[in-house]
Amino acid sequence: MNATTATLALLGAWLLLGGVTALVLARRGQPAATALSALLAWPVLVPLLADAAPRHAGPFATRIDTCFTALRTALADPSATGIVTAEELVSLEHALRRADGRIGMVDRLLAEEALRADPLALQLDRARGLAADEIESVLRGVVQLRVQVGLVALAGDTVPVRERMRELGARVRAMEEISLA
Amino acid sequence: MSRPSILTLTSQVLRDPQAVVVAHDTPADLGWLAPRLLAISGVGAALFGAVVGSYRGGEQVLYAAMKLPILLWAPPLLALPAIHAAWRACDVEVSYRRLAVASLAGMARAGVLVSALAPILWLPYSVEVEYHFSVLLFAGMLVLAGLPGLTAIAGAIPAGGHRRWIAATGSLALIGLLLAQTGWLLRPFVARPTTAVALLRPVEGDILSGLGTTLTSSLGLYGDWDAGRDGLLAREPR
Numbered sequence: 001m002n003a004t005t006a007t008l009a010l011l012g013a014w015l016l017l018g019g020v021t022a023l024v025l026a027r028r029g030q031p032a033a034t035a036l037s038a039l040l041a042w043p044v045l046v047p048l049l050a051d052a053a054p055r056h057a058g059p060f061a062t063r064i065d066t067c068f069t070a071l072r073t074a075l076a077d078p079s080a081t082g083i084v085t086a087e088e089l090v091s092l093e094h095a096l097r098r099a100d101g102r103i104g105m106v107d108r109l110l111a112e113e114a115l116r117a118d119p120l121a122l123q124l125d126r127a128r129g130l131a132a133d134e135i136e137s138v139l140r141g142v143v144q145l146r147v148q149v150g151l152v153a154l155a156g157d158t159v160p161v162r163e164r165m166r167e168l169g170a171r172v173r174a175m176e177e178i179s180l181a
Numbered sequence: 182m183s184r185p186s187i188l189t190l191t192s193q194v195l196r197d198p199q200a201v202v203v204a205h206d207t208p209a210d211l212g213w214l215a216p217r218l219l220a221i222s223g224v225g226a227a228l229f230g231a232v233v234g235s236y237r238g239g240e241q242v243l244y245a246a247m248k249l250p251i252l253l254w255a256p257p258l259l260a261l262p263a264i265h266a267a268w269r270a271c272d273v274e275v276s277y278r279r280l281a282v283a284s285l286a287g288m289a290r291a292g293v294l295v296s297a298l299a300p301i302l303w304l305p306y307s308v309e310v311e312y313h314f315s316v317l318l319f320a321g322m323l324v325l326a327g328l329p330g331l332t333a334i335a336g337a338i339p340a341g342g343h344r345r346w347i348a349a350t351g352s353l354a355l356i357g358l359l360l361a362q363t364g365w366l367l368r369p370f371v372a373r374p375t376t377a378v379a380l381l382r383p384v385e386g387d388i389l390s391g392l393g394t395t396l397t398s399s400l401g402l403y404g405d406w407d408a409g410r411d412g413l414l415a416r417e418p419r
Contacts, residue, residue, distance in 0.1 A: 006384075007366050007381065007384065008381075025212075030212050031212065031213075031216075033216035034212040034213070034215055034216055036216065037215045037216040037219050038215075040219065040254065041215065041219055041254060041258055041285075043258045043259070043261050043262065043281075044211075044215060044258065044261065044281035044282075044284060044285055045211070045212070045215055045281070046277070046281075047208060047211060047276075047277055047278040047281060048208055048211060048212055065209070068207070069184070069204070069210075072203065072204040072205070072206070073200075073204050075203065075204075076197075076199075076200040076203040076204045077200075086203065086206050086279075089206075090206065090207065093207065
């Protein structure tokens, strides 16, 4: 095998690995553009493979996306650097997504005719309503956090933002504890 | 808030790649960003490649436009796991995902910058400068556009750790070496007007021997080594 053939063989191996990654990502519900990107640039998309199996998003998935993208953009401003760490933000977002996923699962259960007739379904529906209200409330808190980030840029006092972040984190943790109890 | 358009994203990676990295640190963000940032860097590099290929003209315009994006993408993609390991070894906690987003932002930034440099390269090429000087000009512009791309990756590394200079120097050396050797494997980009056009030239020697030959030849000292006239999809000049 000469050197040019070896180069082409390496290129083929690269594309093969990329093809497998693309296939796995496509089967996990990633958009076609993302899966196709893996064909060429699979090393940067490896973290998507480490994600657990496809999660069912709940009814708040889009609002969670919107709220956190907006908050991250506000926090990316130089005047807001260091107020909230990336880890804190990711932890809060993941906890909310988990809560949203649980509501999605309950919604699917309640959509089944046979289960809806069960006497416990009413209790489940009530619990679902309470959990949904709590997620709504935390999402409103995330929006308020953006306003407070704006105030930090003008007044420089980071304490209210940190306190609000702690409060939101505690509320989401409480939701998890209730669901685990 | 909706996701930025591809034009806004292009402007963001050029002005403030750190903001792009900070604002996109979830798996969903990575999946959304990857195709867009690859497209930005790919289109920019292909435009630059077409200008580089115009020195020889003909099929070389297409070949160079195809190969330049690979030259831009390969070094950070290949080096990413090693860079991650090097920083972790120096006790710097940086997630692989954050490094991946930073690499994509760096590649996109370099892609936009090389496309901006393309007209500057086109000017001397259109007045038929000497071959070796044109190769050095091409390499110089690639380095000029690549450095701001590297700063985008470096900026994503958080503070802390110890002996950071080892990881920083190692990462830079690795990317530099991979860029040089990938360029050598994928050559020719700038082909002599009198030589055969080829998609890939046979691998003769390595990047260091090639650079030495180019430097001495540019000073008018020609040795007995010359580029082969064969290779993948090679065609003799008309």
